Structure formats: structure tokens, C-alpha cells
Amino acid sequence: MSATTEAPQTNAASAQPEAMTWDSKSRRMVTIYVPLACFLIILLFPFYWMTITAFKPNAELYDYNTHNPFWITSPTLDHIRLLLFGTAYPRWLMTTMIVAVCATFLSLLASTLAAYAIQRLRYKGSQYVGLGIYLAYLVPPSILFIPLATMVFQLGLFDSPLALILVYPTFLIPFCTWLLIGYFKSIPFELEECALIDGATRLQILWQITLPLAVPGLISAGIFSFTLSWNEFIYALAFIQSSENKTVPVAILTELVTGDVYQWGALMAGSLLGSLPVAIFYSFFVDYYVSSLTGAVKE
Amino acid sequence: MSVTAEEAWVRQAKAQSALSKLFDWKPFLVFVCMLPAAGLLLVFLTYPLGLGIWLAFTDTTIGRSGRWVGLENFEFMLEDPIWWNAVFYSVFYTGVATVLKFGLGLWLALLLNNHLPFKSMLRAIILLPWIVPTVLTAVAFWWIYNPQFSIISWVFIELGLRETNIDFINTAWPARWSLIAANVWRGIPFVAISLLAGLQTISPSLYEAALLDGSTGWQRFRYITFPMLLPILAIVMTFSIIFTFTDFQLVYAITRGGPVNSTHLLATLAFQRGIPGGQLGEGAAIAVSMIPFLVFATLFSYFALARRKWQQGESND
Numbered sequence: 001m002s003a004t005t006e007a008p009q010t011n012a013a014s015a016q017p018e019a020m021t022w023d024s025k026s027r028r029m030v031t032i033y034v035p036l037a038c039f040l041i042i043l044l045f046p047f048y049w050m051t052i053t054a055f056k057p058n059a060e061l062y063d064y065n066t067h068n069p070f071w072i073t074s075p076t077l078d079h080i081r082l083l084l085f086g087t088a089y090p091r092w093l094m095t096t097m098i099v100a101v102c103a104t105f106l107s108l109l110a111s112t113l114a115a116y117a118i119q120r121l122r123y124k125g126s127q128y129v130g131l132g133i134y135l136a137y138l139v140p141p142s143i144l145f146i147p148l149a150t151m152v153f154q155l156g157l158f159d160s161p162l163a164l165i166l167v168y169p170t171f172l173i174p175f176c177t178w179l180l181i182g183y184f185k186s187i188p189f190e191l192e193e194c195a196l197i198d199g200a201t202r203l204q205i206l207w208q209i210t211l212p213l214a215v216p217g218l219i220s221a222g223i224f225s226f227t228l229s230w231n232e233f234i235y236a237l238a239f240i241q242s243s244e245n246k247t248v249p250v251a252i253l254t255e256l257v258t259g260d261v262y263q264w265g266a267l268m269a270g271s272l273l274g275s276l277p278v279a280i281f282y283s284f285f286v287d288y289y290v291s292s293l294t295g296a297v298k299e
Numbered sequence: 300m301s302v303t304a305e306e307a308w309v310r311q312a313k314a315q316s317a318l319s320k321l322f323d324w325k326p327f328l329v330f331v332c333m334l335p336a337a338g339l340l341l342v343f344l345t346y347p348l349g350l351g352i353w354l355a356f357t358d359t360t361i362g363r364s365g366r367w368v369g370l371e372n373f374e375f376m377l378e379d380p381i382w383w384n385a386v387f388y389s390v391f392y393t394g395v396a397t398v399l400k401f402g403l404g405l406w407l408a409l410l411l412n413n414h415l416p417f418k419s420m421l422r423a424i425i426l427l428p429w430i431v432p433t434v435l436t437a438v439a440f441w442w443i444y445n446p447q448f449s450i451i452s453w454v455f456i457e458l459g460l461r462e463t464n465i466d467f468i469n470t471a472w473p474a475r476w477s478l479i480a481a482n483v484w485r486g487i488p489f490v491a492i493s494l495l496a497g498l499q500t501i502s503p504s505l506y507e508a509a510l511l512d513g514s515t516g517w518q519r520f521r522y523i524t525f526p527m528l529l530p531i532l533a534i535v536m537t538f539s540i541i542f543t544f545t546d547f548q549l550v551y552a553i554t555r556g557g558p559v560n561s562t563h564l565l566a567t568l569a570f571q572r573g574i575p576g577g578q579l580g581e582g583a584a585i586a587v588s589m590i591p592f593l594v595f596a597t598l599f600s601y602f603a604l605a606r607r608k609w610q611q612g613e614s615n616d
Contacts, residue, residue: 110335129337142545142547150350234548
């Protein structure tokens, strides 16, 4: 049906080349650039709003009639000062950083070894282990946090960042292993055979041949793990009680929101500062991040 | 040259101690390599999964180990209108958010698949909502949804479209839709970028052939793009469904399940009963009630994967 109605139009258009170029240009404008601009505005607006609120003095923040809310007339650093010197924010940032780095390191170590064993050593049943790890990725933290909380309590790790470092790998390892299996698959097996003939041990091969070739994969997995552990919320909320051991996402929600009067400026400043480390980290390695995201989906 | 190489080789062979021989013995090496990952996953994932199911059949509270109470928790749950409400909202939230996320995400992916200037920068900017901590953007949304100082209300009033502030999160239905909007906002980038990767693997020659056959834009989408995208779409959708259904952060940060328990998802309800409420057994039962749904989604994913391999003619390895 639609073919018959569309066909004459294209014929008419090709008969008049000039009309077609103008038509296709404006058409392209309307069908591509306008929707794309709308998407960008909507996707970025909360960040703009977060930033502008963080630097607004309270007088402007709560008075939309005399000040245009979309702009700041007299920017202030008061909210950031309150956050950095009036709360334990630097401490929370530090805890989050330590937890994210340690959890990332631990999961990278474990998943590199596991991925190497599954993809390269190819023992009996390794494909089932691979499938099991894939399934482990589908187990969401929401159904694990209650039993994990009792376990953490019994192990005496309650209220300790160590609990988070040990628990975060449960959602990082499946992802990293899956990603690294894909990377190891792309490295030619012949390289390892050559090294074997030259008398290298298996560990030497892993350390000196396979790993250097898999560096892009390791970086992708590392960035992904770091951002995931930085963003993690439910475990940190359930396992940490004392104010000084909280991670940034939890602390902002539980420590800065006190009573009925919200310090919106400080809340936004806290959100902004808490987002910056991941955003900066991410901006250096965007391509690796995108390749890990899409690679994991395609695997 | 060759002499020195040979010497080095001989020395290496001699230096193989018992330890390095052990590490070259394959079963031992496999064991060592699998130990950290398998150990962590078994202790902190498989065991708690079992423990959670066991806890669901006990009356454990914080500080007191429970005793077996059989199906009591589940019987209580089935008579609990708040649980039924959470089931309804979890399904509704997942369904509506998934449809919107995939509709808009596919649209954005198709837009990005054109020849655009600054393409990689655009892609980087679009992923921002996905990488920034959910809770922190949820706080930003909380401020945007503020009953008194909402910027959206202000714009609508300034444009003369409304007289009063919009009520975003203080009554049940507006709160439900507001949460869905925040979830969709966060989910679009992931869907768009994953689908874009899928789109880029489709060979242009297919489109050329279709153009020669006189196809329309819609026909090319319907008979080339969509079927070629289906396998990756199925996988991304499974992940999206699982993580939307078990979502916790957004709802906890913006409404905490309120007003009057109307926006509780199963995860937030389980948390509220389990951790601050102290009823670990009951919370575990609510968490376990999510499992049937997840199993369904996983099977869906498994068969989608199998189908993809079959399409590409790969062996099942």
C-alpha cells in the first residue's frame, strides 16, 4: 500500500533536482536535528539544573518572581563551602573512592583469571561455568541484600567498608568475566602456542602475552566496575550505619536530608561533586566505556 | 644469536622447580585461576540466594535468629494489600517504563545512526545520565518535582498553560508517573547506545538492495532494520526488564514508597520491612516473590541468545 503512494513522490522529486536538494535538506533538519536537539535538552537539563542550583544564593533559589530561575545573577560558593567544611563530605568521598578502587581491583584480578581459565585453558565443563557466570549477572542486588545483611552481621563486618569491598565483586565479576572472555577470544591462539613451544609456562603466557594484548579489555572492565561501584546504593544503605563510613550516594540521602527543611543548595552541590569524579573518569575513557557496554551486550 | 637463544632456552628448562611444574599442571592451574572468582561468587552470591529463600520461611528479626514457620510469611503477604499494591506498581512501572525507554531509545539510536557532525562527542554526552550515580540524579529530580519550587511548574505557569503548581509527588498517580519519567530519562541512553551498536553492524548493502527494489523508508525499517536488530533488542530488553523490575534507588530516593505506600516497588517494600522494620523473614519473603518473574525474564534471554547463534550458524560454544 504505502509503496504505491510513496513511489510517485520520489519520481517527481528526482525530476526536479534543485527542489529535491532543498526539500531533503529541510526535511533532514526537521526529522533529524530537531528531535535530536530535543533529546539532548531533556537528557542534559537535570545536570544544568543541578549545577545552577548548587551556585545560587538562597535568595535567588526560593524567589522565582524577581530572579529568572534559569540564570544566576550573583553566583555563590556558600553551598559548596557548607558541604566541604560543615559536613563530613570529604570523608564520604574518600570512603567511596577507597571502596570503588579496591572492589574494582579485586574483581579485575578474579575475573581475569577466571576468564583466562574459561576461554584459554578450556577445561571440561568450562562452558557451563561461563553460562553460570552469565546467570549470576542476572541476579539483582535487590533480592540478595537481606540475606547478605545477616551474613555481614555474623561475620562482624557490619558498618565496615570492608563488607562493601567484598560484596561489590558479586555484581562486578560476572560482568567483567563475560567482557574479558570476549576479549581473550579475539586474541589469536597461535601466539600462545608459539610461547609454549619456546618453553614459557602457562602463567608466563598469561602475564607476558595474553594480558598485554587484552589491555583495552582490562581498561573497559575497570572503568565499568569503577562507575558501578561508585553508583552502588542498596548494599551501602543496608550495611553501613555510622555517618563517617557512608558512601557519597547514601550519605547525601540520609545525612543531608534532615528534618523538613531541605538544604537544596547543599544537596545539589553534593550531587554535583559526587557525580564529577565518575564523569571526569568517564570522559577520559569514553570509547572504552562504550565498547564495554556494547561489547557486553553483543557477547 | 641463535646460540644465545638456545642457551636461554636450556636454562629455562633446568630452572623449572617443583612449584612452577605445579603451576603448569593444568588441573591445578584451572583450580587456582577459578578460585577467587568462584569463591567470591559462591560465598556472596549463591549462598545468600539460598539463605534468602530459607529466611523467607522463618520469622527471623534483627538480632534474633528465627525458627521455621512454613508458609506463614507468604500467607501474610498474600493478604497484605500493600504487597498487592507493590506487585501492581512493579509490573506497571516495568511495563510502561520499558515501552517508553525502548520506543524513545530506538528513535534516538536511529537518529544517531545518520551522518552527523561530532558524532562521538554526541554519543559521549548522551551516555551521561547513565553513568552518573542514580541516587544523585534522583535527588535532582526530587528538586525538579518539588511542590513549591518546581521549575516545570514555573515554566507552565509563565507560559500561561496552568494556574497552579503541578502536583508531582504528593498524590498517588502523579507520583507514579513522575517516577516512571525519571526512570525513562535514565534508561534511554543505555538503550540508545546499545541499539546503535546493533544498527552499525547491519550491512549497508542490504539497504542498497532494498532501495533498488523500490522500498520505502518504513519498509526498510520494518523488513531490514527491525529483524536484524531483534536479537540484540531481546538481550537489552531482558536486562532492562530485570533491572527495572528490581529497581530500588530511584523510588527510595524520590518518594520512599509514599504517598501512603502507593509507589512501593517490591524491592523498596522488602527493604522497608526488612532493614528499618527489622522483620528480616518477611522482607526476605517479599524479595523471594520477585524470583518467578526474574526466572521468566532469564529464560527469555536464554532463548533469545540461542536463537541468535542459530541465525548466525555458529556452533553452541
